[in-house]
Amino acid sequence: MKKYIQPLLPVLTLYIVLLGAGLSIPGLWQPIAFIMFYVVLGQALNMFLGMTGYVDFGYVAFLGLGAYGMALAFSLFTDDGLGSGIIVVGFLMAVIFSILLSMAVGAIALRLRGAYFAIATIGVSEGFKYLIEGARLWGGSEGIIISSQLRDSFGSEMANYLSTFASDILIFAIGILAAILTVYTLHTRAGYALMALREDEDAAKVMGVNVTKYKVMAFGMSAVFAGLIGASAWTLKLTYVFPEDVFNIIYTVEAIVIVMLGGAGTLAGPVVGGLIYGILRYYLATVLPGFQLLVVAPLLVLIVTVFPDGVVGYIKRKLKGSRFSKYVI
Amino acid sequence: MVLLKLEKVTKRFGGLVAVNEVSLEIKHGDSIGIVGPNGSGKTTLFNLISGVYMPDEGRIFLEDQDITELPAFKRAPLGIARSFQIPRPFRSATVRENVAVGAMFGAHGEKMSVDEAMSIADHYIDLVGLGDKRLELADKLTAVEKKLLELARALAMKPKLLLLDEVVAGMNPNDVDKIVSLIKKIKEEEKIAAVAMVEHVIPAVMKFAERVMVMNEGKKMVEGATMEVLKMKEVAEVYFGTSQTIGESGDARG
Amino acid sequence: MVFFEQLAGNLLYGIILGAVYGLATMGLSQIFGVLKIVNVGHGAFIMVGAYVAYWMFVLYSVNPILSIPVALVIGLALGLGIFYIVIRRLIGAPELASLLATFGIGIFIEEVAKFFWGPDHRGFSWNIGQVDFGITLIPNTKLLAFFSSVIIALILYMLFQRTRIGAAIRAVVEDREGAMVCGIDVSRIYAMSFGIGIAMTVIGGILLTLFIPVGINPYMGGEYTLKAFVIAVLGGLGSPWGAFIGGFIFGLLENGSYTILGLIPGVEPFSLTRFVAFSALLVILLVKPTGLMGGE
Numbered sequence: 001m002k003k004y005i006q007p008l009l010p011v012l013t014l015y016i017v018l019l020g021a022g023l024s025i026p027g028l029w030q031p032i033a034f035i036m037f038y039v040v041l042g043q044a045l046n047m048f049l050g051m052t053g054y055v056d057f058g059y060v061a062f063l064g065l066g067a068y069g070m071a072l073a074f075s076l077f078t079d080d081g082l083g084s085g086i087i088v089v090g091f092l093m094a095v096i097f098s099i100l101l102s103m104a105v106g107a108i109a110l111r112l113r114g115a116y117f118a119i120a121t122i123g124v125s126e127g128f129k130y131l132i133e134g135a136r137l138w139g140g141s142e143g144i145i146i147s148s149q150l151r152d153s154f155g156s157e158m159a160n161y162l163s164t165f166a167s168d169i170l171i172f173a174i175g176i177l178a179a180i181l182t183v184y185t186l187h188t189r190a191g192y193a194l195m196a197l198r199e200d201e202d203a204a205k206v207m208g209v210n211v212t213k214y215k216v217m218a219f220g221m222s223a224v225f226a227g228l229i230g231a232s233a234w235t236l237k238l239t240y241v242f243p244e245d246v247f248n249i250i251y252t253v254e255a256i257v258i259v260m261l262g263g264a265g266t267l268a269g270p271v272v273g274g275l276i277y278g279i280l281r282y283y284l285a286t287v288l289p290g291f292q293l294l295v296v297a298p299l300l301v302l303i304v305t306v307f308p309d310g311v312v313g314y315i316k317r318k319l320k321g322s323r324f325s326k327y328v329i
Numbered sequence: 330m331v332l333l334k335l336e337k338v339t340k341r342f343g344g345l346v347a348v349n350e351v352s353l354e355i356k357h358g359d360s361i362g363i364v365g366p367n368g369s370g371k372t373t374l375f376n377l378i379s380g381v382y383m384p385d386e387g388r389i390f391l392e393d394q395d396i397t398e399l400p401a402f403k404r405a406p407l408g409i410a411r412s413f414q415i416p417r418p419f420r421s422a423t424v425r426e427n428v429a430v431g432a433m434f435g436a437h438g439e440k441m442s443v444d445e446a447m448s449i450a451d452h453y454i455d456l457v458g459l460g461d462k463r464l465e466l467a468d469k470l471t472a473v474e475k476k477l478l479e480l481a482r483a484l485a486m487k488p489k490l491l492l493l494d495e496v497v498a499g500m501n502p503n504d505v506d507k508i509v510s511l512i513k514k515i516k517e518e519e520k521i522a523a524v525a526m527v528e529h530v531i532p533a534v535m536k537f538a539e540r541v542m543v544m545n546e547g548k549k550m551v552e553g554a555t556m557e558v559l560k561m562k563e564v565a566e567v568y569f570g571t572s573q574t575i576g577e578s579g580d581a582r583g
Numbered sequence: 584m585v586f587f588e589q590l591a592g593n594l595l596y597g598i599i600l601g602a603v604y605g606l607a608t609m610g611l612s613q614i615f616g617v618l619k620i621v622n623v624g625h626g627a628f629i630m631v632g633a634y635v636a637y638w639m640f641v642l643y644s645v646n647p648i649l650s651i652p653v654a655l656v657i658g659l660a661l662g663l664g665i666f667y668i669v670i671r672r673l674i675g676a677p678e679l680a681s682l683l684a685t686f687g688i689g690i691f692i693e694e695v696a697k698f699f700w701g702p703d704h705r706g707f708s709w710n711i712g713q714v715d716f717g718i719t720l721i722p723n724t725k726l727l728a729f730f731s732s733v734i735i736a737l738i739l740y741m742l743f744q745r746t747r748i749g750a751a752i753r754a755v756v757e758d759r760e761g762a763m764v765c766g767i768d769v770s771r772i773y774a775m776s777f778g779i780g781i782a783m784t785v786i787g788g789i790l791l792t793l794f795i796p797v798g799i800n801p802y803m804g805g806e807y808t809l810k811a812f813v814i815a816v817l818g819g820l821g822s823p824w825g826a827f828i829g830g831f832i833f834g835l836l837e838n839g840s841y842t843i844l845g846l847i848p849g850v851e852p853f854s855l856t857r858f859v860a861f862s863a864l865l866v867i868l869l870v871k872p873t874g875l876m877g878g879e
Contacts, residue, residue: 053679057623057686108869114678115621119816120868122623123809127861134854189433189443196430199419206379207486208405208434249805253690256683264679265421294694300687304680305672320423321464 004183007329011179011271019172033168035278037233040175041251042258042270042277044229047182048222049256050265051191052215053198054110054117058124059226059255062098063234064246065128066227068138069094070235074146078153086153091231098227102220110215113201129247143242150239167237174228175271181221182267186329190214198265250293254281257296260303263310267329272311330357331392332523333378333490338387340373347373349547350387355490359523360516362538362555364531366567370547371527372414375492378525379411380404391490408436408489412482412496414527416475418467424478425450425463428485435486446485453481456515473500480508484515489522496526497533509536535559543567590842592719597838598831599725600794602732605830607787607807608814609736609823610780616756616821617776620670620681624689625811626804628781630696631661632788633799640707647709647789648727651735654785662781666774674773689804696801706797728790735786736827739779743823752776756821806857810837813864836863 022032041063049055073090082089101124109120133141150159185191196204197211204211235241254277262273284292303310309317312328319325333355340348348370355361363371376382378389380401388397391407399407410431419427428450433441437449454463457477462470470478476496483491493512497505516524528534534541535555542552545567551558558564611625632654639650665688673681713722743749754762755772763769791807792799814833818825840859844852 049679053677055679055682055686105865108865112868115615115682116816116820116868118621118623118682119812119820120865122812123861123864126805126809127858130854130857130861134851134856134858136849136851187443189441192426192430192433192443192446195422195426196419199421200417202381203413203417203419204430205401206381206405206411207431207482208402208436209430210402253686256686260683291694291698293690294698297687297691297694301669301684301691304683304687305669308676308680317466320466 003187003326004180006326007267008179008183010327011268012176014271014275015172015176029165029168031282033171034282035275036168036171036175037229038254038258038278038281039271039274040171040178040225040229041255042262042274043175043178043182044222044225045255046222046259046262046264046266046270047178047185047225048218049259050263050269051185051194051198051218053264054114054215054219055256056105056121056124056219057118057249057252058105058121058126060247060249060251061101061125061128062223062226063230063251064125064243065097065101066094066230067234067241067246068144068230069097069227070231071144071146071241072138074149074153074235075144078149082153084154084158087236090235091228094227094231095224098223098230099220102223103216106216106219110219111212125247125249125252129243132243141243143240143245145240146235147239163237163239167232170232170236171229174225174232178225179267179271183329185221186267190217194218195265253293253296253300257300257303259310260300260308261310263313263316266310266312266316269310269312276311331355331390332357332359334390335374335378336388336390338374338377338384338389340370340377340382341385346547348377348384351544351547351549352387353542353549353552355523355525357522359525359540360513360538361523361525362534362541363525363527363544364529364534364541365544365550368546369544371544372494373547374544375411375494375525375527378490379409379492402434405434405486406436406438408487408522409492410435410483410486410488410490411492412476412479412494414494414498416472416479418470418475418478418482420466420468422467423464424454424459424467424470424481427467427478428453428481431482431485432487435488437487450481450485453485456484457481457511473504476500477508480512484519484521487519491516491521491524493524493526493528495528497528497530502532505530505533506536509533513537531559586842586846588718590839592716593838593842594835595716595719596721596725597834597836599721599729599834600838601831601834602729602736602827603787603790603794603830604810604814604834605827606732606736607784607791608811608818608826608830609739610782610784610787611811612815612818612821612826613783613823614777614780615815616823617752617780618670618674618773620673620685621678621820622689622780623682623686623808624692624804625685625784626806626808627689627692628658628661628784628804629788629791629807629811630799630801630804631657631692632785632790633792633795633803634696634700635785636789636792637705637707637799640709647724647792648731650789651731651786654789655782658782658785659778661785662778663774665781666777670777671770671773674770689808693801693804700801702801704797705799706795707792708796709793722793724793728793731790732787735783739783740824748772748775809857809860809864813860813867816864816867833860 018032022029045059070090073086073093077086077089105124109117132138138144154162193209193214196209197214201211234246258273258277259270261277263269281292284295316328319328331354335351335353337350337352338348339350365371377384380399388395396404425447429446432446432449454460457480459474459477467478480496497508526537538555541555541558543550543558543564607629611622614620614622635654635657636647636650639645639653669684673684709724711723713720751767751772754767755769814829815826817832818829837856841852841856844850844855
C-alpha cells in the first residue's frame with residue numbers, strides 16, 4: 001500500500017490545497033476550475049502519450065465524443081423518466097463513445113509504429129467534425145443545446161448548480177481517479193510493459209511483451225478519461241456542444257504541451273505541467289486573447305528540443321536513489 | 330533431442346538475400362557458435378529465430394512446435410531469449426527494472442507478480458556481477474556493464490534457448506575469458522538447454538562452443554566440431570582471404 | 584446520362600488537381616525519406632505558399648505561375664532556417680520529439696500568419712479563359728497549374744537522377760553510415776533536403792490557390808496536411824515519386840467520391856469528402872501501411 005500512497009501524497013495535497021483555496025477564497029473558484037481542467041486533461045493524455053511515447057494528434061476527438069455522449073443522453077432520454085439518473089446514462093454514453101473510437105483507431109493504427117500511428121490520428125478529430133457537419137449527424141453544425149433538458153431533469157436551481165459548481169467538482173474527482181489509476185498502473189506488469197515498449201519497442205517484443213495489447217489498453221484508458229472530461233467540463237458546464245468547439249485542435253496541442261512540460265510518463269508531471277500551463281493560459285487569455293497558441297506552439301518546440309524530460313522528469317532523475325525518490329514517480 | 334530446428338529458412342530485403350536457405354538443428358545441451366564475416370547473415374538469423382523478422386521461406390520449429398509465424402512476444406514465453414549486438418537497455422529505468430521486465434514476460438509463466446520479478450531480477454543481477462549497480466539508471470552504465478545487463482535481462486527470461494549476439498565484442502581479453510566462463514557456468518547452473526553465440530572473437534568461440542556453423546553471404550558454409558571447422562582452409566579464406574587458418578592466428582575481428 | 588458526364592468531368596478535374604496535390608506532397612515524402620522525420624506541420628507551408636501567391640498577385644500584380652521563383656526562395660530560406668534552428672537538434676532523437684516539434688512549428692507558422700494577416704478568408708481571381716473538354720470546362724489557370732506541377736516534378740527528377748547532389752541524397756537515403764564513410768557531408772544533405780522539401784511544399788501551395796477561389800486563410804493547411812498524408816502513404820511514405828503518383832490517385836478518389844456523395848440526399852458532400860480522406864487513410868494503413876506503390 002505504501003508504495004502507492006507515497007507518490008500520491010504530493011499530488012493529492014495539491015488537489016486539496018486547490019480545492020480548499022477555491023472554496024474559501026471568494027473569486028478564486030473560477031480560475032482554479034479553469035486550471036484544474038488543464039491538470040486533468042494532462043493526466044488523461046499522459047496515460048497514453050506519457051506511458052507509450054505514442055502521440056495522438058486527434059486526441060480532442062475523445063473529449064468531443066464524450067461531450068456528445070452526455071449531450072445525446074439528455075436530448076434522447078430526458079422524457080424517459082430517468083430523473084437525475086440521466087447523468088449516469090450520460091457518462092456511460094460518453095465512456096462508450098470514446099472507447100469505441102479508441103478501439104476503431106487503435107485496432108488499426110496501434111499495430112503500426114509510432115510515425116504511422118501519429119499519421120493515422122492526424123485526421124481523426126477533423127474527420128469527425130466533418131462527419132457530423134457533413135452528414136448532419138447529431139444536430140450537424142448547429143450542435144446540441146441541453147439547457148432546457150437540464151432544467152427539466154433537475155429543476156432550474158439544481159441545473160444551475162450543476163453547471164456552475166458540480167461539474168467542476170466532477171473534474172476534481174476525475175483527476176483524483178486518474179492519479180490513483182496512474183499510480184496503480186505504474187506498479188503493475190502493465191506499467192513495466194508500457195515502460196519497456198516506450199523505451200524500445202523491439203526489445204520489449206523480444207522480451208515477451210505483447211506491445212499491441214498494452215498500447216491498446218493505455219489508449220482506451222486515456223480515451224475514457226478524455227470522454228469523462230468532455231462530458232463534465234463541456235456538456236454539463238456549458239450546457240451545449242458545437243462541433244467547431246469540441247473538435248478544436250487547440251485542446252490536443254494544449255494537452256501535449258502539458259504532458260511534455262511536466263514530464264511524460266510520470267505521475268506528477270501532468271499535474272505540475274497543467275498547473276503551470278493553466279496559470280500561463282489564464283494570464284495569456286487576458287494579455288493575448290485569441291493568440292495563446294502563438295506562445296504555446298514555440299513553447300512546445302522549445303520543450304522537446306532542449307528540455308525533453310520535463311519538470312518532473314528532471315526532478316525525478318535528480319532524486320534517483322535519494323530518500324525522496326519514492327514521492328516522485 | 331532437438332530443441333530448435335531451422336528448415337531452409339530464407340529472408341530477403343529487397344534484392345538482397347540476407348539469409349539463404351539455412352537449415353540448422355540445435356539440440357538439448359548444445360553450445361553452438363555462429364561465425365562468419367560481417368554481413369554474412371548471422372544477426373539476421375538470430376532475428377528470424379527470435380521473431381524480430383518473419384522468414385520469406387522455410388520453417389522454424391521449437392521442440393516440434395512450428396513457430397514460423399509466431400510473433401516475437403509469443404516466442405519469449407516458449408523459452409527463446411536473446412541479447413542484442415548493440416545493447417538496448419530501457420534507459421530511463423534502473424538495472425533492476427530492466428532485468429525484472431525479462432522475468433515478468435519471459436518463460437516463468439503468466440502470473441509472475443512485480444515483486445517476484447524483482448527478486449528474480451536481483452538473482453541474475455548478482456550472477457552477472459552488477460549487484461552494486463542495481464538501482465543505477467541503465468543509461469549510466471559503461472559499455473561493458475550494458476552488455477552484462479543484456480545478458481542478465483535475457484537470463485531472467487528463463488530461456489531454454491539463449492541467443493547471444495556478440496556479447497564479448499569490444500571487451501579486453503581478460504573480460505572475454507571471464508564472461509565466457511560465466512556463460513558456461515550459468516548454462517549449467519540455470520539448466521539452459523542450449524546456448525547459441527554469434528561471435529567475431531574467435532578465442533571466445535573456441536573456448537565456448539563445441540560446435541560451430543560458419544556463414545558466408547547468407548548461406549551456411551559449413552557446420553561441425555569447433556576445432557575442425559576452424560582449421561579448414563575455406564573458412565580461413567572467407568575470413569582473411571588467405572590460407573592462414575583461424576586456429577593459428579587465434580583471432581578474426583572484422 | 585447526366586451523372587456519368589458529371590463524373591467524367593469531375594474525374595478529369597481530379598487528374599488536374601491531382602498533379603498539384605502530388606507536387607504539394609513530394610516535399611513531405613522527401614523529408615521523411617532522407618531525414619526520417621514526419622513533418623506534421625506540412626500544411627502550414629502550403630498555407631505560406633498560398634499567401635505568397637495572394638500577396639504577389641494583389642500587391643504586385645504578379646500571377647501565381649510567375650511567383651514560383653519567389654516561392655522557391657522563400658521556401659528554401661524558411662526550410663533552411665527551421666532546419667538549423669530546430670530540426671538539426673532532432674536528428675537521431677526519439678521519434679516523439681520530431682513529431683511534436685514539427686507539429687509545434689506548423690501551428691506557430693499558422694498563428695504568425697493569423698497575427699499579421701488576420702483570420703479572414705482571402706482570395707483573388709486570375710482569369711485567362713478556359714478550355715472546353717466537351718464533358719466540362721477547365722479554366723486555363725488550372726491547366727497551367729497542372730503543367731507547372733508536372734514540369735517541376737520532372738525537373739526534380741532530373742535533379743535527383745543526374746546531379747551529384749541528387750546522387751548524394753539518394754546515397755544518404757539508402758545507407759546513412761555508408762554515405763558518411765564515402766565522404767558525403769550528411770548534415771549538409773539533411774539541410775538541403777529539408778530546404779528543398781519545404782520549397783516544393785510552398786510552391787505546391789502557390790499552385791493550389793488556382794483551385795480555391797476564396798480559400799486562403801491561416802488555418803487552410805490542416806486540410807492539406809491530412810490529404811498529404813493520405814497521398815504520401817498511398818505512394819509509400821518516403822518516396823517523392825510515389826507521392827506524385829499518389830496525388831493523381833487521390834485527386835481521382837476525392838473528386839469521384841464528391842460526385843457520388845452528392846447523390847445522397849441531405850448530406851453536405853463537401854464536408855463528407857473530407858471525412859472520406861480521413862477514412863481512406865485508415866483503410867490504407869490497415870490494408871498496406873507501407874503504401875500501395877511502396878515495396879515491403
